[in-house]
Amino acid sequence: MVYNIFVSIINIGYCRVCLMTAREEQIAFRDIFEAFGFWVKAVLLMLVQGIIIMLGTLCFVVPGIILSFSYSQTTFVLIDNPDMGIFEILRRSRKMMDGHKIEFFVFDISYILWNMLTAVIGVAAVFVLPYMNVGRALYYEHLCGYQRFGFRQQNTPDADNGTDTNE
Numbered sequence: 019m020v021y022n023i024f025v026s027i028i029n030i031g032y033c034r035v036c037l038m039t040a041r042e043e044q045i046a047f048r049d050i051f052e053a054f055g056f057w058v059k060a061v062l063l064m065l066v067q068g069i070i071i072m073l074g075t076l077c078f079v080v081p082g083i084i085l086s087f088s089y090s091q092t093t094f095v096l097i098d099n100p101d102m103g104i105f106e107i108l109r110r111s112r113k114m115m116d117g118h119k120i121e122f123f124v125f126d127i128s129y130i131l132w133n134m135l136t137a138v139i140g141v142a143a144v145f146v147l148p149y150m151n152v153g154r155a156l157y158y159e160h161l162c163g164y165q166r167f168g169f170r171q172q173n174t175p176d177a178d179n180g181t182d183t184n185e
Contacts, residue, residue, distance in 0.1 A: 023057070023061055026060065026061065026064055027053045027054055027057050027060055027061075028050065028051075028053075029093075030053035030060050030093055030096065030097065031049065031050035031051055031052055031053045031054075032050060032151070033093045033094065033097060033151065033155070034049060034050070034052060034053065034097045035049055035050055036148065036151040036152045036154070036155040037094060037097055037098075037155040037158065037159075039148075039152050039155070040152050040155035040156045040158075040159055041159070053097075055100070056096075056100045059096070059100070059104060060096060062104055063092060063096060063104050063107060063108075066104055066105075066108065067089050067092055067108065070085055070089065070108070071085045071086050071089065074086075084119060087115060087119040087122055087123060088111065088112045088115050088119065089108060089111050089112065089115075090111065090115065090122060091110075091111040091114050091115060091158055091161065092107055092108060092111045094154075094155065094158040095107045095110050095111050095114075114161045114162075115161070118161060122157065125153075125157055129146075129150050129153075132146045132149070132150065133146075
């Protein structure tokens, strides 16, 4: 159990590094361990998210799949807002994915051949997994209203205060 918690926290740090790569920020080795600063919240978030998706899957498989897409952005929301409450993070992820679940499904399916390659040639995962995860970070940036590599789109509502920005 301790091992699973440790690996989960490292995975959040890895997602943080992928998000920093998508934003073209400087990355240091210590960045992968930054999630240990809010590890209790991260573990509780993963637990609550897992329970919600499991309950949806128990109803029927399709609601579980829909819920997993609804909460697919929770890790990135947590990374950007470590002071935010667990249920607020879940709400924000769900709100971000409203109207984007099928788009994200198609986005995920686009990696099917890469996943098959890693199944056949395991060492390919060294190259494929970072590619996929940075792609997911870029998708999160897209949902936040940023164009590729962190440039804000023109006339989009600011996520925090609902005002238009023209940078």
